[in-house]
Amino acid sequence: MTQSDWIMRPATAGDKSAVLALINTVQPHVPWSPEQYDWQLTRGPVGPAEVRVAECDGILVSLYVGTRKLLWVDGEIRPCVMVQDVLTHPNYRGMGMLNALAASFLSEMRERGDCGYTFPNKLSENSFRRSGWYELSPVPALECDASLQEGGTDLAVEVSAFTSSVDTIWPDAGIAVGVMRTAEFLNWRYSRPGNVYRRFIISDAGFLILKSYDRGTQKVVHICDLVLRESARALCKPILTLVKYFAMQSGAALLTGWVPIGHPYRHAYEEVGFARDTKNDRFIFTTGPANLLPTISNKSHWHMSQGDSDVY
């Protein structure tokens, strides 16, 4: 079979059940519900996802998804796409569908002037190398034993949703590159169906989002997002100490988080006991217009947390 035997096209609303069937055939261990589809592909705050499919024998057999974000690059807001959910039906693998969809999608992004980032798995990472994405760094996964701490519990107030008062925090964080973390983004991101998140406001100085999950028999607390105004960075260590306290309270033995090397909070994480999670072998890739590449291809410029990956 050659590329002339299939067609590539944008997905339409009418493809929803075929897209769900394909996803649930390829990854039955992490099935998508119709609610997950709506949240992920139609309700993002920057607009519906760019979804491309390959069709063969009248069946939808390969999928390539880019969800829309707004990327903060040196104080300016740029259109951005996160590529995710790339998959091909087992009967149609090895025919070049992923590589063809990847090449075509990247040229569309270049025409629009989009920035992009992605967290591929081992099966698809070479497609990003081959098509010209920049290999930014390994996923900066950290972990830390949750030992008993004295926590300053008055530092953070738990809230059920963020209000527009958080909108000034991200632009004031003194970080060069990262997805815009407005209240609208945070409220959408942390309402992923089937997940429970804890959201906190750190006075007027920052915000924190935590999630609990099970790793085998171990209960883990993950720091999905922690952002502080630049003037409040000294709070990072006390907040992390507080998170260790929350983790102990909830019966977790381990804390995890993602913080790039060179990020302004990395030292605080290391000082409270976080160290690299050597089991994580994934890479992050980025792309963008030539004039922005020097900034977005520097890993120490990024704020990159698990909140940037819609998988968790």
Ligand SMILES: CC(C)(COP(=O)(O)OP(=O)(O)OC[C@H]1O[C@@H](n2cnc3c(N)ncnc32)[C@H](O)[C@@H]1OP(=O)(O)O)[C@@H](O)C(=O)NCCC(=O)NCCS
């Ligand atoms: C990864 C995947 C999308 C590749 O799709 P595909 O249409 O078969 O890919 P292509 O034919 O364009 O080949 C792309 C790469 O996949 C490899 N590949 C193709 N068929 C494969 C198979 N059956 N098993 C493993 N790798 C395979 C090719 O060798 C090629 O590798 P390279 O880039 O290192 O040369 C597909 O194997 C898949 O759906 N896997 C499960 C879902 C998944 O893990 N997706 C990635 C999530 S980020």
